[in-house]
Amino acid sequence: MRKLYYLLLLALITQCGVPEARKPIKVKTGSILKESVERNKTLLKQEEEQIRKIIAADSNNTYLASGGGTWYHYINKNNESNYYPQPDDLVTMQYNIISLDNDTIYSQQEIGTITYKVDKQQLFPGLRNSVKLLKEGERATFLIPSSLAYGYHGDKNKIGTNLPVKTTITIIKIDKSQN
Incomplete structure (x- = not known):
């Protein structure tokens, strides 16, 4: 009887093997990411061309490049x-x-006067960067590509996906930080 148990135990031990690692079914190559990058580059190029045409057609104003991807006068x-x-x-x-076609999305009256703590509150990136280019009492119009505006999400209200915008900013007052 003991021999039977030993044989049975030996049979169980020899039947159990080391589990083999499963091979992946599909190898991801990152092609979706590459396609997205190419699509975004193409979109930015189209938007920049549209902005250049607006600048060329506006002979009354001298536009400056912000260095951060926007243009302003x-x-x-x-x-x-x-x-x-x-x-x-x-x-x-x-x-x-x-x-960019001069259709008002949000008027200055709708938005109202706001107080913004520089780099500490949420504004879309183009606006956040543009505020830092203006001094107290200055007013300027900025042309902002969609990647620096509301991007592919839009604002989930009036601004659609991938919409470049124009914004006119007036700096009323700057209260310097106490730090």
């Missing part, structure tokens, strides 16, 4: 101040959002 310039908003400053401002 001054409406009111403050030559007496040399202070630009810094992180943690409180900026009181007004702005609007318009399509």
Whole structure:
């Protein structure tokens, strides 16, 4: 009887093997990511071309490149101040959002006057960067590609996907940070 148990135990041990690793069914190559990058590059190129045409057609204003991907021209310039908003400053401002075809999306009255703590509150990236280019009392119009506006999400209200925008920003007051 003991021999039977030993044989049975030996049979069980020899039947159990080391589990083999499963091979992946599908190897991901990142092609979706590559396609997305190419699609975004093409979209940005088209939007920049559209912005260049607007700039070329506007002979009344001199546009400046921000270095951050936007273009702007001054409406009111403050030559007496040399202070630009810094992180943690409180900026009181007004702005609007318009399509590149000059259709009003959000008027300055709809948005109202806001107080923004520089680099500490949520604004779309193009607006966040644009505020830092203006001094107190200045007003400028910015042309912003969709990647720096509301991107492929839009604002889930009036701004659709991949919509480049125009915004006119007025800096009313800059309260310097106490730090």
